[in-house]
Amino acid sequence: MTSLRELTQVFGRIGLFSFGGPAAQIALMHRELVETRPWLTEAQFLRALSFCMMLPGPEAMQLATYSGWRLRGIPGGLIAGGLFVLPGAIVIFALAWIYAHFGGVPLVQAIFLGVKATVVVIVLQAILKVAKKALKARSDIGIAIVSFVALFFFNTPFPLLIAAAALYGALATRARPTDGQKPVLSLGRTLRILAIGGVIWAAPLALAALLGQEFLLSLGLFFSKLAVVTFGGAYSVLAYMTQEVVTGFNWLSTDQMMDALGLAETTPGPLILVTQFVGHLAGNAQGQFVLAGLMSLWVTFVPCFIWIFAGAPLIDWLEHQPRISGALHAITAAVVGVIANLSIWFAAHVFFGDITKIDTGFLSFILPQITTFQPIAAILAAFAALLLLRLKWDMVLVLAIMAVLGLGLGVANLVCPLFTGVESFMLAALSKEPPGERYDRLWQSHASRHAWTDQAGP
Template sequence: MTTDRPAPGPPALFRIFGRIGVLSFGGPAAQIALMHRTLVDEQRWLTEAQFLRALSFCMLLPGPEAMQLATYAGWRVRGISGGLVAGGLFVLPGALVIIGLAYAYAALGDVPLVQAAFLGIKATVIVIVLQAILKLSARALKGAEPVALAMLAFLALFLFDAPFPLVIGLAALWGALRAGTADESPPPARLDGARTLRIAGAGVALWAAPIAVAWAAGSELLLALGLFFSKLAVVTFGGAYAVLAYMSQEVVTGRGWLSAEQMLDALGLAETTPGPLILVTQFVGQLTGQDAGGPVLALAASLMTLWVTFVPCFIWIFAGAPLIDWLESQPRIAAALRAITAAVVGVIANLSVWFAAHVLFGEVGRVESGLLSVVAPSPGSFSPLALGLTVVAGILLLALRWPLLAVLGLMAGTGVVAGLL
């Protein structure tokens, strides 16, 4: 700890990170800004350099970068116990809200006025994803090569429906092969490999425990949810938006757990809660359990999904945070991670097309021809109302820069009024 204040005690840790968790609306950018103001400017628990190094590291890990940054901050000032408190409090408020929203959605989701409200939320989601593309592009696409990687990633997904992990893996390989090797300096500090292995081993055992219980109990749905969202947890480079295309493809088309409309509703509801957007996985798991077996199975599915989604985040930080300085001296690793970040822009662009098609058109299929597999909306199912709501949401968010929650509330109300008319 190199700041000018002593390490905080448990009461301060709970108070500060609890407040961050409750106020963490508005997506990663707003959450990171809140943590910077709180942890660097007000509490001075981290220096500016520590905060920025940790942020860069977390943005290159699979999983929600803001939640992992909170976990790192807690680890930095109070060790593993501090990381557990900080990361847990960042997720817990939103997780509790998601449980309530999913039960309410299961009971009321088919009510016409509720569906009208969701149309306004879905229209706003289109703009939110567009915002994510603009922000990430400004940060990641500096030069011709990153732009080309983003375009190739988009085309691979949009034209050929390529698997998301394959696109990310090829981008990483390209970045590593293109990197120079002249600056292969030794690590700045000795790495404790035994410690890293112990932490990783204990974390993986905890991660797998509920999956093993589901297998022993013979619960096929819980086992399938645990395995699927565990796999998802290790390929979510670039945050939640980057993986939503892959998740939506599998959940809607591959496994048939939810409809495309339910998937869009899940994202819209997750946008209204505090905490990381990847909590949408919890909503998906709970709704799948509700459809398959009622409220008890829904809660079990919700908790299973929550566990296997977020336990890996703690593993990455507790095992990997000591490697931050070392990674900076490894040019091939750094270049591979930069290439992944560029490809993620193309992934999110493909996601925006998928979302927009399902919001603006009532019927969306695919055109298959050889290797080609392209999203194909039915022109006759176009919704002028959905387009109008999207335009209004775009003006409010992009031009007038209204707060996200205010726009979501207004657009949901506008959708209800339009439904009544």
């Protein structure tokens, strides 16, 4: 039997080096658990991965939890899943604190420009990966298109979209006869774990309610709801989360939400740690920086342990439920449209300085103002696309390079507004203002921001 000490050492190392998103994290676990150590067979690993991909939440973290559970039961699952999340959570805490205190510094904002331009490409890369896996038939493509249109043009609630996709997938799938005897379902054990896990999940929410902490209660309830509908990874719910966090609760601004996603991409562990970052920033405005981050972390990841401990013994049973598989496949197809909507929203806010919300009562969508196009952001994104999509460089390395480039441009703009002049001539083609007049106006704005009032031009 694998000792808890050895299990802790291995999963601690996996947690520290789990950069690069789910694909890289799953490959790392395969090397550690199947190739290097005979802890799981290839068949066990693949079946567990398929099961985790059907669940809401980060599949790589849940795969780690399942692996620990299979080796040493619930204690092993808690250790493996906890260590997968802990290093990234510590880094997010530090980054959120720095951002809360120094995020408004111009050079820090310049760094974020490079990061956000890269995230545009990362989200595009996610669409390509998910589409390749999910869109296998014309009906899948149709689901993805309907999903995108419903979100982008009609502002359809994300949970409703997921429920509709699941219902369609279940009804469209034909029940087929199964070979052999169906596994016996231990309903009592499953319900017992769900009940105990539900109490643990809800404990901080109940405490917040008893103490009259309305903000913490609202935060916890929102991210609890998010944890139930996070099918297809973090990208699938980011647009919904952003809409609620920015316009529904007014906890963060749009720029802060985009910076949160950019920073979450640079840390080890699952991308859904962005919820912790959002919690910290929202709590900072309420004087509850630490408590809000802990609440977000708790209600986001405790459900992941519940799904695994309650559902892992049911893997064999689920293989005999074609309608459940059909529902989950339809959800995955819908996620392609969800991520496409996110990519357009994110790119619009990175590449344009002003976004108009069109709301006719029937249609509701965003429309960027073409005259506020940001060419420097577009150039940075194009360079990031070259490194990521063409040259296949590591994502974390590209994020670091683009952050340095963004910083360099920020320093250059502080010393000499060269790029302000470049932008003025590029944008002149999009507006009626003559390039020279636009350049003079932008120079005066730049000089006044840096107290260079004795200088009228270069």
